[in-house]
Every structure is written in structure tokens, then in C-alpha cells.
Amino acid sequence: MNPLRGRVEWVRWLMGRYRPEDRRVLEDVVLQRYRRNPNFARILFVGVAGYVRHYPRMFAEQTFVTIDPSLRRAPFGGRWHIRDRVENLGAYFAPSYFDAVVMNGVIGWGLNDLPAVERAITVCHQHLRSGGELLLSTDADKPCHGQLAQVRALSSGFVPAPLPTLGTPQYTTHVPWHEKSEHVFLFFQKRSPLA
Numbered sequence: 001m002n003p004l005r006g007r008v009e010w011v012r013w014l015m016g017r018y019r020p021e022d023r024r025v026l027e028d029v030v031l032q033r034y035r036r037n038p039n040f041a042r043i044l045f046v047g048v049a050g051y052v053r054h055y056p057r058m059f060a061e062q063t064f065v066t067i068d069p070s071l072r073r074a075p076f077g078g079r080w081h082i083r084d085r086v087e088n089l090g091a092y093f094a095p096s097y098f099d100a101v102v103m104n105g106v107i108g109w110g111l112n113d114l115p116a117v118e119r120a121i122t123v124c125h126q127h128l129r130s131g132g133e134l135l136l137s138t139d140a141d142k143p144c145h146g147q148l149a150q151v152r153a154l155s156s157g158f159v160p161a162p163l164p165t166l167g168t169p170q171y172t173t174h175v176p177w178h179e180k181s182e183h184v185f186l187f188f189q190k191r192s193p194l195a
Helices: 003-014 021-034 086-091 114-127 152-157
Strands: 042-046 063-067 080-082 098-103 128-139 158-160 170-174 182-190
Touching: 021 098, 021 128, 021 170, 021 182, 042 114, 086 114, 098 114, 114 128, 114 152, 152 158
Parallel strands: 042 063, 042 098, 063 080, 098 128
Antiparallel strands: 128 182, 158 182, 170 182
């Protein structure tokens, strides 16, 4: 990988003039599954930043909740935005409230060790309805990448579920500005209760 090219693409992305493959897959494939789908009336999106500012408009007809602890990023959240960590979700919502939870780019970007990931996945399990869906992603150059099999709440509370439009429960894309450019999407369905 050419580091200069990767840096140029990153700047173009921040300016809204380039969309990397991982964003294309997330926005055009994954999020389209949930958009205007009556089976997914309540969605939790974990982690916000400027590049997700248009997501609440995509889900204007649904309950689209965003959560992020950063005050600086709060303006990029949705109408129902919570400034807190996902591990504290129980302070705001009843169990089984959500139909889908999207945690794209959070593992390794805030949830930086396996105990934190374990707590977050346990809370997501508690707040997803039976059969609800969980999307996780990891980057090859971040902590916990390739280690999610060690997360007990994930292995006992969820089953891998192929995303219908991709036909697989795991899908790898590339991000040009990462030294190790793999961005891996992982799809799960809740099984009840935690085994």
C-alpha cells in the first residue's frame, strides 16, 4: 500500500469526495436491509462521527437511536441520541427493546479490550429482541481484531447469520488508509437466553 495514496483517500473521504469500500457495503447493503423494514422498527447505532450525520435521515420513519459518549460528536447523533457508553444502555431502555444493533467501527475505536467488548455485547444481547440482529465490525490494525471468538456473550448469546444480500455471516472489505487494510463485518442473530 502506498501511504501517500492512503492519506489522500482519507482526506477525500473526510471532505465527502470519496467513499471507501467498507462505507459502500455498510450504507448500500447492510443499512438498506434495515431501512423502512417493519421487522426493524427500532435500531440502535453505536458510535457517531461526522461521516454518519446523514444516517438519521435514512431512518426517519423508524426509531433510530444513536449512542456515543463524546460531547464533541453529539451533533452527529440522531433525534434520539444518548451521550453515554453502550455498556450503560440499561439506564435508558427496557430489555428486548431493539430489533437491530449496529456497532460498526467501535471495536478497537473505543471498545479496546476484550472485557469492554464482553460488557458491550452482553448489554446488546439484553436489549435486543429474540431473533434481533447484531452487526459488528473490526479493523485488522486495531485491538481485538480476530479475537471475538473469545467473547462469551457473543458465542453463547448469538449465532452467525448470513446477511441475505451478501449470503455470508462474515464479509471483508479493504480500507486504503489502514496499514492492515482489512475491515471485517460480522453478522449475528440473537438466541435467547444467554447459554
